[in-house]
Amino acid sequence: MLSLQFIREHTDVVRKSLADRQTASGDAAIDEILRLDERRRALLAEVEALRAEQNAAGKQIGAAKDPVERQRLIDAMKSVSTRVDDLTPILGAIEGTLDGLVMEIPNIPDAATPYGKSEDANRVAKQHGEEYTDAWRKPHYVLGEALDIIDFERGVRLSGSRFYVLKGAGARLQRALIAFMLELHIDKHGYREMYLPAMVKEETMWHSGQLPKFRDNLYHDAEEDFWFVPTAEVPLTNMHGGEILEPGTLPLHYVAYTPCFRREKMSAGRDVRGIKRGHQFDKVEMYKFCEPERSADELEAMLEDALNVCRALDLRYRVIEICTGDLGFNAARTYDVEVWSSGLGEWLEVSSVSNCGEFQARRANIRFRREPGGKPEFPHTLNGSGLALPRTMIAVMENYQREDGSIDVPDVLLPFMGGIARIGADR
RNA sequence: GGAGGGGUCGCAUAGUGGCCGAGUGCGGGCGCCUGCUAAGCGCUUAUCCCGAGCUAAUCGGGAUCGAGGGUUCGAAUCCCUCCCCCUCCGCCA
8 A cells, every 4th residue: 555645755657657557546545545634634633632631641641649639630630531532533434435445556566677658558568478279279279078077067057167177197288287387486496386275355455455445355254254365465465464574584485376256346257268368267476575776676686587487498478568547456567477378379377476475564564674673564475376377277288289189298397296197188 | 072270571580550662591793891701790682563764874753562352531451252372171173
């Protein structure tokens, strides 16, 4: 979130941010925030002055020996007490409203984020390999059913639309990808592996910025305060919630594999075919906490870490630089990574690598000290997929398919496949 | 799920209505002293918010004793609700 002080003192920057993000009601929201903030501070001054009076009187009353004098002082404070009781709920209500409004203001785009009105203005920053296909190439959902490694029908039987079952070598292929990605990030890229809760409390969703904006996209338990994570970014952000990290702690590089759950209400009817967009999917997520001045470099490094997965799998990829109009709520700067799938004949987003600046750290109240006794500062946080499994599966299946309908297993996955080098050939 | 115990300043503890934002010990920091990496002595030891100030040093005020409500002129202390931890029983991947 943004600090009230920042909104107050850099109102023009915030207004520009909202305009660049194509937020229609941005100005009205800022006006309301400024108005409430002014009222809040006026009321706060009054309440605090009264409290100071109470505190001072409290000491006198405590010290008063003469019962008559004592009673006189107590009676005198009753009106002050009443006034405080009157004002406090008003102040509380204003702070509540204000807090709610500020929570809905998105992060300020980084200066490096290009301006653009919508995703059409995103530009390809880097591309490795050209689009290609062949007449005989099939989409993964055809391959998957023919090889009996993806079962859509049974997924629907169990859970409804947007669910599927991976079977045999299909399930194993995904597990191999997960293991390969994790080990690459741990052993070669220096991340520390985390096994995380897939359900978190509501508060945690606010801290990482999923709430209130994306309430419609989240699943939660009807009876208890359990919310299903839509990405490991949520628990990872909160790993150090409320902490002040000691000098020498940063940077922290974490990697976690989790299932992710999304309602996908926004994309009803889109991408319904195949495994491209399900309510449940797996993802390996990278996450960093670092000093503010290092986050730009850390972002580039994280992008490379994601691309290294694509390279190791010999996938054709491109990097999309997200423009202001398409930037996510929490992000100041984002690269998307897409890989080419030769069966569907499209680029698939397998990763989104973002620098959130101090936006999430402020929400989750994560701070660090540069030196012992130093002033606490907010670290920057970064997150990136490394990678999302279903789309990586699609690309691998479609790009490694042979004309006879079998699928070669990429070399780097062989150690995890228990001797299966080709799916469908020796079944 | 049942019964009991407990949550106070980095750690350990003291504290049953005002002299407690909070004592003591340990740990950490600064300084003094001591003719040797010890002992001793003194000081210090959180975070956030509002205001003033050169968007400074700093100063004034407010808040925070698991969280939220309540009683009261006044709550770490009393009452209620919730959360978490520990012990035992039950159940269980």
